[in-house]
Amino acid sequence: MSKDILMIVGDFGEDYEIMVPFQALQMVGHNVDAVCPDKEEGESVKTAIHDFRGDQTYLEERGHNFELTATMAEIEPEEYDALCVPGGRAPEYLRTYDEVLDAVRHFFEENKPVASLCHGPQILAAADVLDGYEMTAYPAVRAEVEAAGCSWVDEVTRDGNLVTGQAWPDHPEWLAEFINLLGDEVSHGEPAMAAGDD
DSSP states (O other): OOOOOEOOOOOTTTTTHHHHHHHHHHTTOEEEEEEEOOTTTTTEEEEEOOOOOOSSSOOOEEEEEEEESSOOOGGGGGOOEEEOOOBBBTTHHTTOOOHHHHHHHHHTTTTEEEEETTTTHHHHTTOOOTTTTTEEGGGGGGHHHTTTTTTEEEEEEETEEEEEEEEEEGHHHHHHHHHHHTTTTOOSSSSOTTTTTO
């Protein structure tokens, strides 16, 4: 059954962590509204590409323009079945918006499915909803989410209504866990054999 999913994004959110879930969730039949504080439907956010090349932290390059599909000031969190909070640099300032924190709190108060990746849990920590959860995030965010009351693990984790991953390389498992939580059945094992393969 199709679900209505809210995705909270902002300028210099991570390109893959916005684009891939947005398209994958639509591919399996869900409706996704991408919103950003102070921006309206049809406007765009600029994304950033985080690449892992063996340095002490990720390399950041300019990504794409990503078009918003709804206006945050006009949406009602109650009308959505699930929440997706991608990472990148956007969470460090998105967590300063009361409307973002209030929206996040709604999904936890109602025990609705939530998926968050990379730096996205910075927003969850600021919303004070992580106490008692087992979860992961980008490793540099570990101290912050532990201070918010969670128990840390080093892998994609599903704990109750929350699915978390460390970064976009976790997409296959992270998205499969979230999609399963939404009520669909997908696997994240070996790729299927294509027609004509022997």
